[in-house]
Amino acid sequence: MNSSLELGKIMDIPVRLHWTFLLVILYVAWAFASFSQTVYGKTYGFGGIEPAQLRLIYSLLFAVVLFACVALHELGHSYIAHKNGIGIKSITLYFFGGVASMEEIPRNPRLELQMAFAGPAVSGVLGLISVYLAGPAAAFGGAGNALAIMLWTLGIMNIILMAFNLLPAFPMDGGRLLRAWFATRMPYVKATRLAADIGKVFATLMFLLGLSTLNFMLLFVAFFVYVGASEEEKATKISVSLEGISVRDIMSAKVHSIALEMTLEELKELMFREKHRGYPVMSDEALVGIITLTDLQRVPEAERAHTRVDQVMARKLYLIGPEEEASTAMKMMNEMQIRRLPVIDEGRLVGIVSREDLVRAIELVQ
Numbered sequence: 001m002n003s004s005l006e007l008g009k010i011m012d013i014p015v016r017l018h019w020t021f022l023l024v025i026l027y028v029a030w031a032f033a034s035f036s037q038t039v040y041g042k043t044y045g046f047g048g049i050e051p052a053q054l055r056l057i058y059s060l061l062f063a064v065v066l067f068a069c070v071a072l073h074e075l076g077h078s079y080i081a082h083k084n085g086i087g088i089k090s091i092t093l094y095f096f097g098g099v100a101s102m103e104e105i106p107r108n109p110r111l112e113l114q115m116a117f118a119g120p121a122v123s124g125v126l127g128l129i130s131v132y133l134a135g136p137a138a139a140f141g142g143a144g145n146a147l148a149i150m151l152w153t154l155g156i157m158n159i160i161l162m163a164f165n166l167l168p169a170f171p172m173d174g175g176r177l178l179r180a181w182f183a184t185r186m187p188y189v190k191a192t193r194l195a196a197d198i199g200k201v202f203a204t205l206m207f208l209l210g211l212s213t214l215n216f217m218l219l220f221v222a223f224f225v226y227v228g229a230s231e232e233e234k235a236t237k238i239s240v241s242l243e244g245i246s247v248r249d250i251m252s253a254k255v256h257s258i259a260l261e262m263t264l265e266e267l268k269e270l271m272f273r274e275k276h277r278g279y280p281v282m283s284d285e286a287l288v289g290i291i292t293l294t295d296l297q298r299v300p301e302a303e304r305a306h307t308r309v310d311q312v313m314a315r316k317l318y319l320i321g322p323e324e325e326a327s328t329a330m331k332m333m334n335e336m337q338i339r340r341l342p343v344i345d346e347g348r349l350v351g352i353v354s355r356e357d358l359v360r361a362i363e364l365v366q
Ligand SMILES: [Zn+2]
Pocket: 073, 074, 077, 119, 120, 165, 173
């Protein structure tokens, strides 16, 4: 995630800011400034600051506090996860809100309900507190009026944030609540499919509404919800199908390894003959690298006859044990963006597991 900026850590969780969020801070500041123009016009003589400057300061402050509220919403989810021993890799703030990236989504409907509910609950409480404080602030008059407007707007924004997140559509919290609720009545995959279908209907309605009112924001959210629903459904299907399957069950145990000295020309012939797209590279019985068709293709045709395997192979190896779960292999491949993992048992190469093996296993189960 190089398109996001790490702000710091809370509860040991890195909090990141996606570049789209910077845009929204500026937009929110601008919108708030124009919305509250009339109020700040009346706050003369506040510490010698011009009304226009004061408006700018308040608007930026408002945007930053709103951002903190979004972060608190995510921390609400994370707190419940943390308490139940679920790791949170990071929290990223996008223009539409935050996303807490969990190591795994609990397959326990009660816990998922609690976790999904915690975020909107935080937003709701923050909203009510802000609205409540706006009254006393207004009593001060002058700069207090400006503060009251800020608190009031902040309160309303938090309540909108809560309502928006409660939309019954993935990847919104409401989608998770719905799935968890269904999951207490039917199998998990079926519950996910039903929740995802409802999300898609919602997305379609939002899209039509966005189209008829030419609301760009709504169109974007519709798209986001549609993609989110499909992704969630796919990910759940995969992790459920791979349940109880170990790496040993699906790996290719007949590993053909190659030597460091092999030329790429020879490797190409071997790949052609055996129809494998990647090979482990061995030296003195030890695994030293892995070479794939992609590595081979990077070298121009003419140079392949005198380029050795060890000149282009990947030396950084991600390994997996045969008794690990197949879904762990899937997760590793997705995270590292690789297509195969050597399987190592007591220091010995015993097999290789590829993305194709995983896909085959998923298809067989389904
Ligand atoms: Zn949330």
